[in-house]
Amino acid sequence: MVEHKPIECWMTDMDGVLVREGNIIPGADTLLSRLRDKDVPFLVLTNNSIHTPRDLRYRLQATGLDVPEDAIWTSALATAAFLNEQRPQGSAYVIGEAGLTTALHDIGYVITDRNPDYVVLGETRTYSFSSIATAMRLVERGCRFVATNPDATGPSPEGILPATGSVAAMISKATGVDPYFIGKPNPLMMRAALNRLGSHSESTVMVGDRMDTDILAGLEAGMRTVLVLSGITRESEIDRFPFRPTRVVSSVADLVDEV
Template identity: 70%
Template sequence: MTEMRPIETWLTDMDGVLVHEEEPIAGAQEFIAALREADVPFLVLTNNSIYTPRDLRVRLLRSGIEVPEESIWTSALATAQFLSDQRPGGSAYVVGEAGLTTALHDVGYVMTERDPDYVVLGETRTYSFESITRAIRLINDGARFLATNPDPSGPSPQGMLPATGSVAALISTATGQTPYFIGKPNPLMMRSALNRLEAHSETTVMVGDRMDTDIISGLEAGMRTVLVSTGSTRPDQVGRFPYRPTMVVDSIADLVPMAKGDDEALTGR
């Protein structure tokens, strides 16, 4: 711990860390404001592929949290970057919404139902039997299967909704093909975020509310990790996992001093 390098960059999850739906979590506004005031590079990460960074910026702003568009990194953006690296200028049949289709268009991908290179499954609030059936047939015909994230469910004002992971399981059962998931807990999402910031894992902290996505992906990417107790994983559940975060705090409010440059607790100084 005494040899840890000072913190130069922050990554933070959005839902459960900064907001609950559109309600801000205490300390979130101050944390982001402190990072911006200190000119510390940061990204807000989300596995949600429905919205574009512009959409998410507006949603956060309505919660009183001002995050620049370029400081938001989604599983859709990470997926588009991955596909652009793997097969530049390729084609895809997409089950998803504007966040995903826009990201793919921006890297030069063509959306098509005829012999696509990939079937890309993202999150949507309107999964249709027709689109899922078409995805199954295209995969059976040889399209590669990719999904933005493995989350089985997601929140809504009305209650829990099935998410990408649940629909991916349905398609996998029908086709016998398992998708490659880009978003957390794949550390690829973290690596792509680090690359976007031109940051080093040893000087970056990942803040999240889930041990099985945020913390493990941050750990596997070589970062220090902070678990907040305002989301999915309760403090009493941490001991059940074979890995531990660097720190467990009550909420993002506890990290405001560190965002201002007082990183003693995480550097061991």
């Protein structure tokens, strides 16, 4: 048996863990309240780059969840942190919405289609043929290609929607250039989150609903992982993967007493 250090910090995915289709998942409010009351550091992570942390805080409040703005870590913020480290005060052609453009402006990036340092692809509900074609031409000319996350689809009331990974595949197919994906399962996003918390992977747990992003990212960052069955991954699907979470629970309600 592996002897683990006590859990001192928590990270949780958002959709499928805390909320589902705009509704709170039972137990999520109690878990977050317990973390706040006991001053346990935590972050809510999301691969969605559409919204700013302020927007997400407002959306979560509408479901009954009180999450501080500085406790929300998005793939857009992780992408901005990466670019700021790699090429400070650079420029980028961006396909995305306010969550991504705001994060890049905040680090001093110029958003332009004239000889940018990077093409940065994020998620949007209004992908346009013109913007994708522009991104293709820029990448073909030698611009570095970065994408916020590899998720191929996203949910909607009508069914799945194409997401960043699908559009990235179009650009890659046309140019022969693959992007560098920043969001989960890249452990880069997790290490940046650990730095933000000032925590160590050995004493941090990652709670998620997707084996291919949340659990894989936590595993590769050296964290303990908890898979909740309230979101994407079904229990019958776990054995398809060559890795396993540390634990499997029905929902975050099963974790409240462990804080």
